[in-house]
Amino acid sequence: MRLNYRSTFTSWLQGGITFLIFSYLLSGLLVTSGIITPLRLRIVNKELGGYPYFFALGQLNTLNYPQEITFTFQGKNHSFNLKDLAISFSAQKSLDNWQQQFKNSSWLERWLFFTTNLYQPLTLQPSIVINPHQLSHQLEKAFQKELPYPQAAKLSYHQGKLIYLPAKDGYQIDQENLIAKVKLVFQEKKSIIELPVEKISLQPSDEAKRKTYTKAYKLLKTKIILQRNKKEVELTAEEKISLLSFYAPVDKESLENVAKDKQAFFNTTPENALFEFKGGRVIAFRPSRPGFQLNFQTLELDLARTVEDNHFPPTVTLTIKGNYLPPKITTKDTNSYGIKELVGRGESWFWHSSASRMHNVKLAASRLNGILVNPGEVFSFNKALGRISAATGYHQSYVIKEGKTILDDGGGVCQVSTTLFRAVLKAGLPIIERHYHSYRVGYYEQNSPPGFDATVFAPHVDLKFKNDLPSYLLIQTSTDLKKHHLVFYLYGTKDGRRVIISSPRIWDQTPPPPPLYQNDPTLPLGTVKQIEWPSWGAKVAFDWQVFHQGKVLHQQTFLSVYKPWRAVYLRHL
Secondary structure (H helix, E strand, O other): OOOOHHHHHHHHHHHHHHHHHHHHHHHHHHHHOOOEOOOOEEEOOEEOOOOEHHHHHHHHOOOOOOOEEEEEEOOEEEEEEOOOOOEEEEHHHHHHHHHHHHHOOOHHHHHHHHHHHOOOOEEEOOEEEEOHHHHHHHHHHHOOOOOOOOEOOEEEEEOOEEEEEOOEOEEEEOHHHHHHHHHHHHHHOOOEEEOOEEEEOOOOOHHHHHHHHHHHHHHOOOEEEEEEOOEEEEOOHHHHHHOOOOOOOOOHHHHHHHHHHOHHHHOEOOEOOEEEEEOOEEEEEEOOEOEEEEOHHHHHHHHHHHHHOOOOOOEEEEEOOEEEEOOOOOHHHOOOOOOOEEEEEEEEEOOOOOHHHHHHHHHHHHHHOOOEEOOOOEEEHHHHHOOOOHHHOOOEEEEEEOOEEEEEEOOOHHHHHHHHHHHHHHHOOOEEEOOOOOOOOHHHHOOOOOOOOOOOEOOOEOOEEEOOOOOOEEEEEEEEOOOOEEEEEEEEOOOOOEEEEOOOEEEEEEOOOOOEEEEOOOOOOOEEEEEEOOEOEEEEEEEEEEEEOOEEEEEEEEEEEEOOEOOEEEEEO
């Protein structure tokens, strides 16, 4: 039998072509279905083409990556594990991401990729996640001696002289180059990296120096006052010069230091109200106060405009801007008496008072603290204070009685009545009864003109006023014995009244008589003790007017007629 070689070859050829076509179609189907990896796939120099997907994942686990990276700079080496540097990598994640993207493509796109992949290999790099801030922080911390921060040039002021502090060069890490080098570690498996850095120089130009020195000399002659509400602070010469910069209108870091030093002026926390009523008296009270938060950017801009102003006036006042922070509990939320705001305030000082007199001042003020005055009620100082004697806790101190200065229980109580009188005047409440002292007393003219005193002596000499506000009136007192300062606060509800108090008029002034010396055998031999101080006699008057809704609500002229008073000395010779 004779073989037909041509027919056999043709059959083999057809069978081979059919097999190739079948293999191509089957491979394409397996690849495009995600069952096997692309025919030509390389991940970090490892060939994984045509493997079942689960097998390729198993092979990726055998990849040997460096678990530490060593950085070197100027002969210093520091090694870190990847977790400390916040670096994570995964070849599997890279393959998973590619496959997910491949599955989301159309069938036509998959077949086109499969056909291209026959002659063009697919190379995948492992997925690398780098936190650049954490990476730089760790390296700066490790190489802090080798990587000094650049320091800007500065001007300072010390002992009346301007001092130039020159700039110092420094280094900073080249973050973009660093990240590229870290990624190469997982591609080339090189675990040692030469730390890429940039040299930074902050040397100011000659022109910048000239301009800054010119500003400094002018600024030293200018007062800069920061104002918030009624409070003011003045920047010192050192603070003003520290704000100057060779590179910007204002040195931000120095301004932050100034704001930190004056924290209590720039920022305050809100205070919640406190109100507790017991036994006919308010035993705990604190008005609510809003807080304040400085707008730093606005202050920076205001100071920048001041520094850039070539005119430099003698005084510059900058109003501090910011946000008011409301308290959670306001004063009006804590009570039903209408006590929600300050309506009047009076103060006095009592420097050089004896210990017994200061005791009496504090005791008397404390016994008026927390009293509520009803709407329409006439308040009597003597009635509210009660009996003044040693039995009620008062000490003996000098008082004016029947035109003489004598020792008696309660000396110093008039300091309290005088301070309340001033608070009532400021509140615009009608004064029903007020008496002046026989002579001018130095205690009542400390930081106050003459004529603003009110004496009391039970039962006939009293201080009375009427609460004609629509709300209750709460009396609060504050005594500071260290500062010799007494304050009365009157709280209620304002009704829009406006108070005008004129400056006092002084006339008919007469000098004090010659001093009087009296023998006192109870004193140690050779002792001279002054018990009264000289005072000029005078007539003093001031006008008090209260307006409400454009009309005069109250008006009165308060007249005081003071006798001239001689100095009195006790002696035992």
